[in-house]
Amino acid sequence: MRRQYFIGIDLGGTNFRLAILDKRFRIITKESWPTSNFNNKDSLLNAIEINLFSLIRRTRLLPNQILGIGVGLPGPVDPKKGIIHFLPNIKGWRKVRLKDILEKRLKMNVFIDNDVNLMSLGEYKLGAARGATCAVCITLGTGVGGGIVINGEILRGKSNVTGEIGHLPLNEDGPSCNCGGRACLEAYVGNKRLLNKAKRLFHHNITLEEVTDLANRGEKVAIEFWRDAGQKIGLALTAVVNLLNPDRIVIGGGVANAGKVLFDQIRRTIKERAMPTQANDCKVVKALLGDNAGLIGAAILVQRNLMRNEN
The missing domain is CATH 3.30.420.40 (ATPase, nucleotide binding domain)
Known part of the structure; x- marks a missing residue:
C-alpha cells in the first residue's frame, strides 16, 4: 500500500494539535487538546502516541501509509539532531532528544522544528507569504x-x-x-x-x-x-x-x-x-492559514527532509 500521508503535530503553550495531511498538504482530519491537560513530559508523550494512532485508525489508514511526522515546538530546537533546547512556556522540556524518543515509540520517521518556522513554511507555501x-x-x-x-x-x-x-x-x-x-x-x-x-x-x-x-x-x-x-x-x-x-x-x-x-x-x-x-x-x-499553518508546515518539513535523504 502506497505511503502518501503526513502527520503534523503542533505543540503550543496553550493547545496541542494533531493532523493527518495528504501529499498536497490538505488536512484530512485534525484534533486539538489543551496542553495543560498533560502536566508533565511523560503524560504528553503518552498523549501523542495514543491520540496519533487513534486518529490513524479513525481515518481508516494504516501506519505504513504514513510518510513521516513533523513536530512544531514553541522554543529553540536543533532540527538536525532532533533535540529540544528548552521550551520557555512549558516546563520540564530541556535538552530532550525528542526525535529519538518519538521514533522509538512510534516506529516512524520524525522531524522537529520550531513551531513558527513551520508556520512560516506553511504561509510561504500556501498562505500570506x-x-x-x-x-x-x-x-x-x-x-x-x-x-x-x-x-x-x-x-x-x-x-x-x-x-x-x-x-x-x-x-x-x-x-x-x-x-x-x-x-x-x-x-x-x-x-x-x-x-x-x-x-x-x-x-x-x-x-x-x-x-x-x-x-x-x-x-x-x-x-x-x-x-x-x-x-x-x-x-x-x-x-x-x-x-x-x-x-x-x-x-x-x-x-x-x-x-x-x-x-x-x-x-x-x-x-x-x-x-x-x-x-x-x-x-x-x-496570516491566512490560521491554526493550520503550523500543521501544513510540519508536513512540508517531512517532505523536504525525505527528499534530502533520497538525494
Missing part, C-alpha cells in the same frame, strides 16, 4: 515567536535558533520574561501579560476578544490598549525590517485577531521608525 523573496513570520499568542524564510529556505543561524523575535529587548530594564531575560517583546505582548493588563485597565476579568470588540465600537481605553501593543510590536519589527529588508511580514496567532487598530499601529510605527527604503519595501499582512 507566498511569492515573497524575504518573509518574516511572527506569532502572537502565549509566546511571541518568529521565523524567517529567504528564497524559500528557513534562515537558521549557527545553532539553528534564528528568529526569536519575542526575545528582542525593548528597554534596558522592564518586566521579567520566561526566557530569563527582561523587557523582551514577549514580556509585554504575550497573551498572559496582555490579559493581566486588560484586567487592570477594565477592573474585571476580560478576554482579549472582548477588548477587541470594545475597540471596534470606539471605546477609547480599548483602542489605546491595542495601540500600545502595536507600538511595542512595531518597535521590535523595526529592528527586523532594518536588519533583513523583508518584503513581507506575516503576523498570526490569537492576538493578531485584534485586527485593524493593532495592525494600523504596527504599520505606522515601522513607517515612522524604520529606514525609508526598508519601510517602503515591506508589507505587513495577517
Whole structure:
C-alpha cells in the first residue's frame, strides 16, 4: 500500500494539535487538546502516541501509509539532531532528544522544528507569504515567536535558533520574561501579560476578544490598549525590517485577531521608525492559514527532509 500521508503535530503553550495531511498538504482530519491537560513530559508523550494512532485508525489508514511526522515546538530546537533546547512556556522540556524518543515509540520517521518556522513554511507555501523573496513570520499568542524564510529556505543561524523575535529587548530594564531575560517583546505582548493588563485597565476579568470588540465600537481605553501593543510590536519589527529588508511580514496567532487598530499601529510605527527604503519595501499582512499553518508546515518539513535523504 502506497505511503502518501503526513502527520503534523503542533505543540503550543496553550493547545496541542494533531493532523493527518495528504501529499498536497490538505488536512484530512485534525484534533486539538489543551496542553495543560498533560502536566508533565511523560503524560504528553503518552498523549501523542495514543491520540496519533487513534486518529490513524479513525481515518481508516494504516501506519505504513504514513510518510513521516513533523513536530512544531514553541522554543529553540536543533532540527538536525532532533533535540529540544528548552521550551520557555512549558516546563520540564530541556535538552530532550525528542526525535529519538518519538521514533522509538512510534516506529516512524520524525522531524522537529520550531513551531513558527513551520508556520512560516506553511504561509510561504500556501498562505500570506507566498511569492515573497524575504518573509518574516511572527506569532502572537502565549509566546511571541518568529521565523524567517529567504528564497524559500528557513534562515537558521549557527545553532539553528534564528528568529526569536519575542526575545528582542525593548528597554534596558522592564518586566521579567520566561526566557530569563527582561523587557523582551514577549514580556509585554504575550497573551498572559496582555490579559493581566486588560484586567487592570477594565477592573474585571476580560478576554482579549472582548477588548477587541470594545475597540471596534470606539471605546477609547480599548483602542489605546491595542495601540500600545502595536507600538511595542512595531518597535521590535523595526529592528527586523532594518536588519533583513523583508518584503513581507506575516503576523498570526490569537492576538493578531485584534485586527485593524493593532495592525494600523504596527504599520505606522515601522513607517515612522524604520529606514525609508526598508519601510517602503515591506508589507505587513495577517496570516491566512490560521491554526493550520503550523500543521501544513510540519508536513512540508517531512517532505523536504525525505527528499534530502533520497538525494
